[in-house]
Amino acid sequence: MKKVILIVLAAGLSLGVGPAFATTQAEDIAALKAYFAERWPNIKDEDMVNGAYSLSEDKRINWESMRDFPPYEDHLAIGEEIWNTPFKNGNTWASCFGDDPSTIRNRFPHWNARDKKVETLEGNIIQCQKANGEEPFKAKKGKIAYFSAWLASQANGQTINVVVPQDDPDAVAAYEAGRQFFYAKRGQLNLSCADCHVYQSGLYARGNLLSPARGHTTHFPVWRGKWARSGGDGFGTLHRRYGGCNSQVRAKSFKAHGEEYSNLEYFHASMSNGLTIEAPDYRE
Amino acid sequence: MKLKGKLPVMMLVVMAAVSGISMPLASANEELIAKGKEISFDRKKGNCLTCHQIAGGTLMGNIGPPLIAMKARFPDKAKLRADIWDMTKRNPHTMMPPFGKYGVLTDSEIDAVTEFVHSL
Numbered sequence: 001m002k003k004v005i006l007i008v009l010a011a012g013l014s015l016g017v018g019p020a021f022a023t024t025q026a027e028d029i030a031a032l033k034a035y036f037a038e039r040w041p042n043i044k045d046e047d048m049v050n051g052a053y054s055l056s057e058d059k060r061i062n063w064e065s066m067r068d069f070p071p072y073e074d075h076l077a078i079g080e081e082i083w084n085t086p087f088k089n090g091n092t093w094a095s096c097f098g099d100d101p102s103t104i105r106n107r108f109p110h111w112n113a114r115d116k117k118v119e120t121l122e123g124n125i126i127q128c129q130k131a132n133g134e135e136p137f138k139a140k141k142g143k144i145a146y147f148s149a150w151l152a153s154q155a156n157g158q159t160i161n162v163v164v165p166q167d168d169p170d171a172v173a174a175y176e177a178g179r180q181f182f183y184a185k186r187g188q189l190n191l192s193c194a195d196c197h198v199y200q201s202g203l204y205a206r207g208n209l210l211s212p213a214r215g216h217t218t219h220f221p222v223w224r225g226k227w228a229r230s231g232g233d234g235f236g237t238l239h240r241r242y243g244g245c246n247s248q249v250r251a252k253s254f255k256a257h258g259e260e261y262s263n264l265e266y267f268h269a270s271m272s273n274g275l276t277i278e279a280p281d282y283r284e
Numbered sequence: 285m286k287l288k289g290k291l292p293v294m295m296l297v298v299m300a301a302v303s304g305i306s307m308p309l310a311s312a313n314e315e316l317i318a319k320g321k322e323i324s325f326d327r328k329k330g331n332c333l334t335c336h337q338i339a340g341g342t343l344m345g346n347i348g349p350p351l352i353a354m355k356a357r358f359p360d361k362a363k364l365r366a367d368i369w370d371m372t373k374r375n376p377h378t379m380m381p382p383f384g385k386y387g388v389l390t391d392s393e394i395d396a397v398t399e400f401v402h403s404l
Binding site: 188189190191195199200203204205206207208 | 334343345372377381386387
């Protein structure tokens, strides 16, 4: 077993999946795809959107039966209502995002060259509210998730293509910071995102089948059984998940839509380039 | 709850003392093993079951090797303890948390876990 793991790690490094090489976004994505294709020759790249459920027949059957009656339909309806409700000042969401809701989700995350920062959809939703004198949504769950999920659902089927302008060193640096975040060991338990979602994905941590990072961001916000059981309604944003995955290794979690997680999203969403948006979705 | 669990053990100790039977060394060890097992299975402590199959455990992961035949794999108990203390020494890329080095477990907790794992 130990040998196997060492070989897997070695393979990962030799394919350039890891922080040791200065590589471009395109090279990173190609290396990641090649890495998973070699690990699971029978799993099609487009199936990676289904996360852990593409890796286990048992889990998949369970999940499919959950999806037959999606628990989040009512929340999507609230999301749509939010889109249709003007601000108190008379402006609408279209003043920030344009008036075709199907074109919004897939513009994020993106590099804002003027302010030199990564913008995320949820971060911009909050920014739009502030700019219009509205009380902003809470950052990680509740209305922001319903709204973001509805916007994502309007973009279903579109191909993810996060762009990192290679001629802008600040954009490349933000991407690189996200990459470092993803591959760095952190927390008292000394684990990186990559440990669980690249090198050991497909294995079980307790009863959890670890999903591959490719396909992670295609279906967010997600409705999670675990979140529903912990007293909420189940919906959460990507940055909520980041916070959970950080604190389970007893690492510091960061502010939703702050610089660290936005940079992480820039890199992490890039890892799904070429896959399609299929949101929202159910996760256990 | 805790007290309840301990009472029978205490009674045994008292009975043993009263009846003049000296406690064999092995039972002190057994207590350490039991404590080590508790720490290993506790999600807030060792949580070893996240990654290892261990006899008596449930919902076990398979990231690390099953912990069986440990005496054969680790004739030297100190080496076993050193791995639990800090596996990154042997493998800097390891998934296994450095339980001692990062203070996830205390020295005495690691002693107990080592004793338990060595008994497997």
